[in-house]
Amino acid sequence: MINLDWKNTDAAVIGKEHGLDVKKEFFEYKQKISEIVSDIYANRDVPGKWLAWMNLGYKEELVKEINEYAQSVKGKFDNLLILGIGGSALGGICVTEALLKPYWNLLDKEQRNGFPGIFFVDNIDPDQINGLLDILDLKKTLVNVITKSGTTAETMSAFMILQEKLEKELGSSSKENIVTTTDKTKGILREITEDKGYKSFIVPDDVGGRFSVFSAVGLLPFALTGIDISEILKGVRDMDNALQSTDVENNIAAQNALIHYLMDKKGKNLSVMMPYSSRLRFVSDWYVQLWAESLGKEVDLDGNGVNVGPTPVKALGATDQHSQIQLYNEGPNDKLINFIRVSEFDTELKIPSVLQDTGIGYLGGKTVNDLINAEADATRVAVTDYKRPNIVINVPKVNGYYMGQLLYMLEVQTAIAGALYNIDTFNQPGVEQGKNYTYALMGRKNYEQTAEELKQKLHN
Ligand code: PA5
16 A cells, blocks of 8 residues: 655654654544545445545446447557647546556557547647647547536537547548547537537536546546556555545554645645655656645635635656756745655666766666655655745655555545635635636626626726
8 A cells, every 4th residue: 555654744853844644643633534434434325525536446347348349449549639628627637647658649559558648638829739630640539528517618629629630631520539428418519429429528516627637527538548457446446445444543644634734824835745766756746736726715605714725736747856856845834745755767878887987887786766755765764854834745656556545535625625724625616706707808608797797807
């Protein structure tokens, strides 16, 4: 199992001013954590609680359906193009980057065992989309459009561009090149899907975008690129099992949620995610969205204005040692750093014993594996010397099983943190406002009044 080392958040290590008496806090919050964990687990099947993501590790029928579809299209496409944004893209980006062979899209089809290259359009930059369209052979491209609401302007505009191009190039058979992932009944994409007869998968009810990585939102792209989704889900289930412990002493998600919550109270309201693995670099992006959208809230569950939320920050070890660590060590002591340390890499890379009579000779004969973990350990100790609280998430290996564990652990951690803050973890009213203004600016029907108000605000 992945594990958590929080000792460098303890006052015994970094001093009272910046550290916690962790064991004492675990004792004091024992009852509260027990209630929160019991409540979350008791409500996982209750409609409207937005906890259905906790059940995604157990959907055998869905796994079968996805694998069958992936098998049926295997070899037919050179490219898989994902259209989605936010929670409809980040899980896919994070897991495929971690689990596909590095530089996947530069391998030829044979080296990819017949599976397609994968591209994500998760923004609406015209130059980037045009650039991608210039290189993709659309006849050989499967487009997976992913949007829970079925209305998101960024995703749907990209879809409109792709749909028109595919229809022009392929006529009626273009529908074979489109697969949609959206709500079961609601939304414009669902209507279009039914009308055109596209193959489609469902974003289940009570699963918010940022918690959807283990639904068809993530599983379909994974299976289409040859990733073993059963292995991922086994990791999810094993972690789910471990996190059912209501005892904070035995629940790593509860421990990390509580430490973050208490550190925030001590003025350390920046949560840095810093994996020492390039393959895990997008775990940080995924975590940033999960943490920010879930915990950044204006009011609590009792209607009090609170404006809470630790700010998540992404970093990458060792790269950002040469960019951010100066600030982390000597700038304001307002951060809790989460290092992710990988014990075993898939391959080994030796540094040759050359240039022995120069100042870099000491590196010869070692491995890059030794170097990255030496840097992870050295940075952790250095940061601790500066009395900066930090946590290590130890990941034995970057594979599907541990990715399932890691992401699920962070999801449960977020749900527990939200309960500690007494906020609605699963809504995102602050995102909706911007979406509504965009609809108004782009002339969507029924947004005329908002458009008028907006015009005035823009010109003031
Ligand atoms: O987590 C969320 O709910 C959001 O980030 C959404 O995923 C994002 O806004 C995209 O929404 P949709 O899937 O409806 O297109």
